[in-house]
Amino acid sequence: MKSIELNDYLRNKSYPGRGIIIGTNDKGSHGVIAYFLMGRSENSRNRVFKSEGDGLRTEAFDPVKVTDPSLIIYSPVKVHSRVTIVTNGDQTDTIYDALLRLDAAKGNTEGALLTDSSQSVLSFRAFTEALTTRTFEPDAPNYTPRISGMLYAGGDFSSYHLSILKTAEGDPITCHRFYYSYQCVAGIGHFLHTYQVNTEPLPPFEGDPRPVTIRGNIDSFTSMLWKNLNTENKISLFVRYINLVDRSYEDRIINRHEEAAL
Secondary structure (H helix, E strand, O other), rough: OOOOHHHHHHHHHOEEEEEEEEEEOOOOOOEEEEEEEEEOOOOOOOOOEEEEEOOEEEEEHHHHOOOOOOOOOOOEEEOOOEEEEEEOOOOHHHHHHHHHHHHHHHOOOOOOOOOOOOHHHHHHHHHHHHHHOOOOOOOOOOOEEEEEEEEEOOOOHHHEEEEEEEEOOOOEEEEEEEEEEEOOOEEEEEEOOOEEEEEEEEEOOOOOHHHHHOOOHHHHHHHHHHHHOOOOOOEEEEEEEEEOOOOOOEEEEEHHHHHHHH
């Protein structure tokens, strides 16, 4: 499939829901992770991103207005050694815990995992096994898909993985689980989001992750994403550029509520 232009794709989607983009910058030096929130209800819109150590959390912008925190408050991003996890829900913790168990099984201490190419394979196995225990969100009638990603920063062996867990034709019992694995290629990424179109009920994302072109530095890429997300429905955006050799990183966070307060 030919890579699509993110600006055009996003501009024509009024409500893609939550979205994950993972790939490599055009110089091939940095892994790129982006995660955005959109919302239509007051409860969904009442959120901001906040840094938490080397990860990210969501929190209520106005705690008084929270009606149900169960699906809106979670840690979208966590880091374990060479792996950065990004998801749209509390399955971040499920994946992180699976990596810790992998450490324990190998007799390693936390932080010693993933030092060569074989460990990339083991981390992907932990990723898929963890998500096999999860299903889509219990928010009938939409049954929002759980989308997840994981970037392995390992120099020439760098790779990333994506997954979507979604209902089968609106069946609240049957879950279809899809997993994707990619080698890092300069200027290329893949994009998953939760909803295909803005209708009622909201239908889940269809097909495989969209291949996308990634250009520019972290500031230009962040600006492009935020500019092209639907103005009415966009809530928050997180972007991280990760050096694929030494794992140093830069973050950018934009919160609609904080912009409005300026």
